[in-house]
Amino acid sequence: MRKHKSQTNPLNFNDTDSHIRFSRTATSDQIRQLYPHKPKANETVAVAVSGGVDSMVTTLLLKEYVHKVLALHMILRPEDSPEPGEHIVQLADRLNVPLHVVDLRRPFRQQVIRPFLEAYRRGKTPNPCVICNPSIKFTLLQEEAVKLGATTLATGHYVRLLRDESDGSLRLFRGRDRRKDQSYFLYRLGQEQLARTFFPLGNYLKSEVRKLATDAGMKEHYRPESQEICFISDKDYRAFLEEHLGSDLPGPGPVVDLKGQKLGEHEGIHRYTIGQRRGLGIPSSAPYYVIGLEPDTNTIRVGRESDLRRREMLVTDVNWIATSPPTSELQVLVQIRSRHRESPALLKPTAGGTLVSFLEPQKAITPGQSAVFYSEDEVLGGGFIEQVLS
Structure with a gap:
C-alpha cells in the first residue's frame, strides 16, 4: 500500500476555491439512521474509490460529517500497473482527500479469478462480484483501512444498513433505488464486516446522486459505469477463458x-x-x-423455451447475515440473478444443502449463480445454486 501525493492545481475549474465546497443534502439524523455507530468528531473513515460517480459522491457526503476522510483505490487486474491512473489522482486532489493505493492483484487472482475459471471449467456460470466483495473489498481493503487509522470503510453501494435494537445485530436492506439496488452482491457479508462498513447512498436515488455531483461541479470528472466483468477488459469472457485455461477446457x-x-x-x-x-x-x-x-x-x-422453467433447486454454502440457519421450512423471497425479480419460495434444510421450492416455476435457473433470500426488502442471506432439480 502506498500513499499518493496530490498534485497541485491539476485541473482548471471555474470556481474560485481550489477544492469542493459541498452543500449539505442529508440531515444528521438521516446519517445516524444509516450508520450503525453514531459519528464522532474525531472519526476517520476510508472510502473505496473507483473513479465513478457513486464513490465520488460518497466521499463528498462523508466530508460533511466526519473529521477525516481517506480515499482507498484498489489495483486488482493482473495486467494493471501498481500506480494509480491519472484520473484517480486528479479526482482525489479535487476532492481534497489523501489517496492510498492498495495493490491486491495477487489475492484477487487467487480468490476471485481462479474460482471464476474453475467454475466455468466445471460447466457453471459464476458471478465474480459475489466472491470479490466479502473476500477482497470487505476483508482485505477493510484491513488496510484499519491500518491507516480508519474505523469504517464506506462504499458507494446502493444498500441500507440498520441496527436491530432488540438484539444489536446489523441488518442489510435493499437500497431505496430499486433499479440500482446492489444487495444481491453483498449477501455473503457477515456481522464483523458490516460493523466496519458504511453505505451513505442507501437512501438516495441514482438521479439524486448524479445531481449532487453536478451541483458540486464534478459532472465531467467521473468515469461512466461499467456493467462488464472488471478483469475482462475486452468484454470477451470466452477468449479470456481460452487464454487462461487452454487445454484444460473440453x-x-x-x-x-x-x-x-x-x-x-x-x-x-x-x-x-x-x-x-x-x-x-x-x-x-x-x-x-x-x-x-x-x-x-x-x-x-x-x-424449447417452456423447458427452461423449473421449480426446485439445491443451494449450497449458504450464508445467513443476522440470523441462525433455519431448522425447519421457511418461506422467503428468492432472487436467482442480479436482474431477476425475486419470487416466493419455500426453503427446506437438507443434509446436502438448502432445497428451494418456488411457488411458481422460474426461467433459466443457472448453476453457479447465487440465490439470495429476502424478507420483503431485508437480505436474509443466500448461497450458490448447485443443481436444478425439477
Whole structure:
C-alpha cells in the first residue's frame, strides 16, 4: 500500500476555491439512521474509490460529517500497473482527500479469478462480484483501512444498513433505488464486516446522486459505469477463458435434446450458459435453448423455451447475515440473478444443502449463480445454486 501525493492545481475549474465546497443534502439524523455507530468528531473513515460517480459522491457526503476522510483505490487486474491512473489522482486532489493505493492483484487472482475459471471449467456460470466483495473489498481493503487509522470503510453501494435494537445485530436492506439496488452482491457479508462498513447512498436515488455531483461541479470528472466483468477488459469472457485455461477446457461435444437424441455439435461447454439461444447451430422451425450443461460427458442438453422453467433447486454454502440457519421450512423471497425479480419460495434444510421450492416455476435457473433470500426488502442471506432439480 502506498500513499499518493496530490498534485497541485491539476485541473482548471471555474470556481474560485481550489477544492469542493459541498452543500449539505442529508440531515444528521438521516446519517445516524444509516450508520450503525453514531459519528464522532474525531472519526476517520476510508472510502473505496473507483473513479465513478457513486464513490465520488460518497466521499463528498462523508466530508460533511466526519473529521477525516481517506480515499482507498484498489489495483486488482493482473495486467494493471501498481500506480494509480491519472484520473484517480486528479479526482482525489479535487476532492481534497489523501489517496492510498492498495495493490491486491495477487489475492484477487487467487480468490476471485481462479474460482471464476474453475467454475466455468466445471460447466457453471459464476458471478465474480459475489466472491470479490466479502473476500477482497470487505476483508482485505477493510484491513488496510484499519491500518491507516480508519474505523469504517464506506462504499458507494446502493444498500441500507440498520441496527436491530432488540438484539444489536446489523441488518442489510435493499437500497431505496430499486433499479440500482446492489444487495444481491453483498449477501455473503457477515456481522464483523458490516460493523466496519458504511453505505451513505442507501437512501438516495441514482438521479439524486448524479445531481449532487453536478451541483458540486464534478459532472465531467467521473468515469461512466461499467456493467462488464472488471478483469475482462475486452468484454470477451470466452477468449479470456481460452487464454487462461487452454487445454484444460473440453473441446467440441454433442448437443442432445431432452430425450438424448443428438442434434448437433457444440464448440465447448464454456461458450454456453443456461437459457442461451444463439450460437447453437441447430436448424429448426422453433428455437432451441440451452437447458443443461453436463461437463462429465461434455454434453449440452437443449429444449424449447417452456423447458427452461423449473421449480426446485439445491443451494449450497449458504450464508445467513443476522440470523441462525433455519431448522425447519421457511418461506422467503428468492432472487436467482442480479436482474431477476425475486419470487416466493419455500426453503427446506437438507443434509446436502438448502432445497428451494418456488411457488411458481422460474426461467433459466443457472448453476453457479447465487440465490439470495429476502424478507420483503431485508437480505436474509443466500448461497450458490448447485443443481436444478425439477
